[in-house]
Amino acid sequence: MKSSDRRSIIEGHDLTYEYLHYDDDGNVDASYRALKGVSLDVKEGQFIAILGHNGSGKSTLARQLNALLVPSGGTLFVDGLDTREEKNVGAIRQAAGMVFQNPDNQIIASVVEEDAGFGPENMGVPTKEIWERVRKALKAVGMWEYRESSPNRLSGGQKQRVAIAGVIAMKPKCIVLDEPTAMLDPGGRAEVIRTVRELNRTDGITVILITHYMEEVIYADRVLVMDEGAVVMSGTPREVFSNVRALKEIRLDVPFVTELADRLKERGVPLPDGILTVEELTEELEKIRHGDQNRAS
Amino acid sequence: MLKDMTIGQYYPGNSLIHRLDPRVKLLGTLVFIISLFTFSSISAYALATVAVLTVVAVSRVPLRYILKGLKPIFILMLITILFNLFMTPGTAVLQIWKLKMTEEGIRFAIHMAVRLTYLIIGSSILTFTTTPNSLTDGLESGLGWMNRLHVPVHEIAMMMSIALRFIPILMDETDKIMRAQEARGADFQSGGVFHRVKAMVPLLVPLFVSAFRRANDLALAMEARGYHGGAGRTKMKPLVYHRKDWIAFLVMAGYVAAQILLRIFVKI
Numbered sequence: 107m108k109s110s111d112r113r114s115i116i117e118g119h120d121l122t123y124e125y126l127h128y129d130d131d132g133n134v135d136a137s138y139r140a141l142k143g144v145s146l147d148v149k150e151g152q153f154i155a156i157l158g159h160n161g162s163g164k165s166t167l168a169r170q171l172n173a174l175l176v177p178s179g180g181t182l183f184v185d186g187l188d189t190r191e192e193k194n195v196g197a198i199r200q201a202a203g204m205v206f207q208n209p210d211n212q213i214i215a216s217v218v219e220e221d222a223g224f225g226p227e228n229m230g231v232p233t234k235e236i237w238e239r240v241r242k243a244l245k246a247v248g249m250w251e252y253r254e255s256s257p258n259r260l261s262g263g264q265k266q267r268v269a270i271a272g273v274i275a276m277k278p279k280c281i282v283l284d285e286p287t288a289m290l291d292p293g294g295r296a297e298v299i300r301t302v303r304e305l306n307r308t309d310g311i312t313v314i315l316i317t318h319y320m321e322e323v324i325y326a327d328r329v330l331v332m333d334e335g336a337v338v339m340s341g342t343p344r345e346v347f348s349n350v351r352a353l354k355e356i357r358l359d360v361p362f363v364t365e366l367a368d369r370l371k372e373r374g375v376p377l378p379d380g381i382l383t384v385e386e387l388t389e390e391l392e393k394i395r396h397g398d399q400n401r402a403s
Numbered sequence: 404m405l406k407d408m409t410i411g412q413y414y415p416g417n418s419l420i421h422r423l424d425p426r427v428k429l430l431g432t433l434v435f436i437i438s439l440f441t442f443s444s445i446s447a448y449a450l451a452t453v454a455v456l457t458v459v460a461v462s463r464v465p466l467r468y469i470l471k472g473l474k475p476i477f478i479l480m481l482i483t484i485l486f487n488l489f490m491t492p493g494t495a496v497l498q499i500w501k502l503k504m505t506e507e508g509i510r511f512a513i514h515m516a517v518r519l520t521y522l523i524i525g526s527s528i529l530t531f532t533t534t535p536n537s538l539t540d541g542l543e544s545g546l547g548w549m550n551r552l553h554v555p556v557h558e559i560a561m562m563m564s565i566a567l568r569f570i571p572i573l574m575d576e577t578d579k580i581m582r583a584q585e586a587r588g589a590d591f592q593s594g595g596v597f598h599r600v601k602a603m604v605p606l607l608v609p610l611f612v613s614a615f616r617r618a619n620d621l622a623l624a625m626e627a628r629g630y631h632g633g634a635g636r637t638k639m640k641p642l643v644y645h646r647k648d649w650i651a652f653l654v655m656a657g658y659v660a661a662q663i664l665l666r667i668f669v670k671i
């Protein structure tokens with residue numbers, strides 16, 4: 107199925123958002139425009155990555171998708187529902203789950219399984235079905251053996267997987283992860299990314315991954331790059347990373363291999379743009395070496 | 404120091420007492436405490452002793468462990484007893500300087516000592532055998548009727564369970580901040596009480612900042628998962644009375660009846 111045939115799960119048009127600051131009398135005395143006309147269209151089953159420097163508005167955008175914030179201007183439809191309508195809020199939060207950065211501050215219960223059940227409890231799901239969902243969700247993230255543990259005893263990566271399970275148990279169509287790996291060690295990061303990719307591929311859950319680790323976006327179908335409240339680049343990871351200079355201008359790093367390939371190219375090595383993995387680079391270099399040998403003989 | 408406190412902690416186990424419905428245990432503790440203050444004869448205390456010892460035996464929590472929990476409040480108890488000994492008016496038995504120890508005072512002090520000890524033991528059996536979660540569940544469901552008096556029972560229970568979840572996290576954090584400040588020359592160990600309390604003040608600022616940030620994050624996470632208060636919520640682990648719980652209610656009623664009978668027929 108081509109992605110353009112699929113149904114849109116998130117449709118945002120010309121979104122703006124202003125943080126307002128009120129004085130003591132409740133009048134607006136300051137405002138900050140954190141989103142300046144963002145448009146996006148995410149199809150069901152896609153894996154979208156959002157990159158951007160600190161303060162570029164990624165979290166502000168993420169919070170719109172879960173109706174934690176509603177747009178000041180423009181329109182946003184999540185699963186066909188207008189986020190500005192109060193009556194849609196429950197359904198939107200069920201359709202688009204959210205995982206946050208700090209693993210400690212989003213686990214509510216003191217037992218893993220009870221935390222996974224928190225969302226379904228809020229939705230009014232019958233007891234028997236809650237257990238069913240919790241079992242499935244914890245198994246999907248590989249945390250079923252830890253169901254009776256206290257979250258305090260888990261590693262950062264495990265806590266994030268519990269948080270993901272808490273969202274999965276609500277049977278969402280889409281998961282928005284706002285820098286879920288920012289506070290984890292490399293092992294924990296790999297754990298979380300593997301879990302998210304798995305959910306995307308096997309269950310067809312739409313994933314919107316916000317991150318500033320470049321290595322994590324190479325699996326995405328599409329990458330959006332944000333700067334100062336606007337989407338400044340978008341395309342496949344390869345397309346986005348072919349533009350090393352533009353990324354650096356908005357203070358973003360590129361994956362190490364991409365950077366290496368770019369520097370080699372500057373020195374005259376004939377490499378293509380947007381190399382993303384070590385394997386690709388070695389392959390290209392092999393090709394060049396073979397070419398040289400052929401010419402020499 | 405906080406780590407040595409056994410009072411209020413959970414002692415993992417799988418005894419009959421552990422498995423009872425938390426509402427049964429809450430009511431049982433309440434009944435027991437009320438009985439201590441209503442029935443105060445030697446025979447009543449004897450019966451209470453038998454009851455406590457039986458429950459402790461069934462719960463398989465070592466008695467030694469329970470008694471250890473009494474230590475931190477020993478001083479408080481001593482003060483209460485001394486106060487009662489000397490401040491109760493009545494016939495003097497002993498006079499030290501201007502303080503008179505009275506016969507009534509002695510009797511009263513003994514009563515207080517017995518009651519306080521049993522009150523602590525009774526409530527620690529509750530906390531030793533009930534996980535904090537099931538305790539808050541029990542409170543929420545057992546006090547559900549107070550909703551009608553506009554007491555936000557669900558919200559209070561939710562606050563309690565969140566507090567229980569975050570206490571260890573904040574303790575850890577305190578520890579970290581302390582070590583970070585010690586590394587930069589802060590001194591929490593030496594000096595008098597006043598000095599040490601003063602040294603704690605710079606600790607509180609980062610701790611409060613962090614606690615508020617956590618509270619903010621948590622509120623957002625709860626909202627994102629569809630939390631909208633207690634209305635329309637279902638329970639993953641609803642409380643259901645089983646046969647053993649009904650039997651426990653009967654035992655409780657038996658205890659109260661026995662106390663009443665003792666008061667009527669045995670006059671000591």
Ligand SMILES: Nc1ncnc2c1ncn2[C@@H]1O[C@H](COP(=O)(O)OP(=O)(O)O)[C@@H](O)[C@H]1O
Binds near residue numbers: 125
């Ligand atoms: N609650 C708030 N009130 C006012 N300004 C805010 C608030 N939250 C974020 N901002 C501002 O909005 C901008 C975007 O923030 P955010 O969406 O958190 O960025 P990111 O997640 O990409 O780091 C930043 O300049 C930030 O200072």
Ligand SMILES: [Mg+2]
Binds near residue numbers: 164285
């Ligand atoms: Mg952010």
